[in-house]
Amino acid sequence: MQDEIAIKVSNLSKRYGENLILENINLEIKRGSIVCIAGGSGSGKSTLLRQIIGLEEPTSGEIYIEDQKFYPSKSKESERIKKSFGVMFQMGGLIASMTLRENIELLLRTYTNLTDAQMSEIVRIKLTSVGLQGFEDFIPSEISGGMKKRASLARAMTIDPEILFFDEPSSGLDPITASSLDYLIKQLNKTLKTTMVIVTHDLESIFDIADEVFLLDTQSHTIIANGKPDVLKKSDIQIVYNFFNRKF
16 A cells, blocks of 8 residues: 555666766655665665665655655755654764763754753653663763664654664674664564664674565666565575575
8 A cells, every 4th residue: 555655766866977876776665664775885775875864866766755755855845854754874973072861952952842851851761762771971982882873773763753764773783782783673663663774784684673675786776676585585586695695
């Protein structure tokens, strides 16, 4: 059903000058699902993410968010839609000089008219939801890499976004910490029913959390397969089989 689609990308292409990165990208992401955008280095995963969240404009194509045209669209409309996004960037994106409380409150002060007491309660709730209760007044340098990732996730959830985007969330984490982050993502998805889009090349994460995977190919610059990871692992397409079975 069309009303179950949270994100639709139609015939999207992206060039930087003469350099073609993405060509004829078509995908639909179901509301409430966890979807991974995968592919090898240089396949355009993060570039595709930047187009979908509006950090860059595609060279051509259309993007719809919850049946609303996001690109191309009037700037006021696209800015309104952006407010339904939460983004966890690869490096976390926390402001180093601010406490975790201040990092989260920055979004609240920008997008809401809440009182200090209301903001303080939201900070407590968001940090508790990622297992960081009591760390409100720590700055990023005072916590571990895994805790920084969770703090970034708490900030991404600050204004209760309809869609959460993650760029390589397990990057730089040891396997145990990465696995615990995957578990947290799954639990939040189960509890909040938030649509989650994750750019990653981490096969363990893909098999652990993804409802569906879209695989980008470096040579053709497009999506060459999509489906459940267990199904793609048995694909008849050699490139797809190789990727999901670590055959290089």
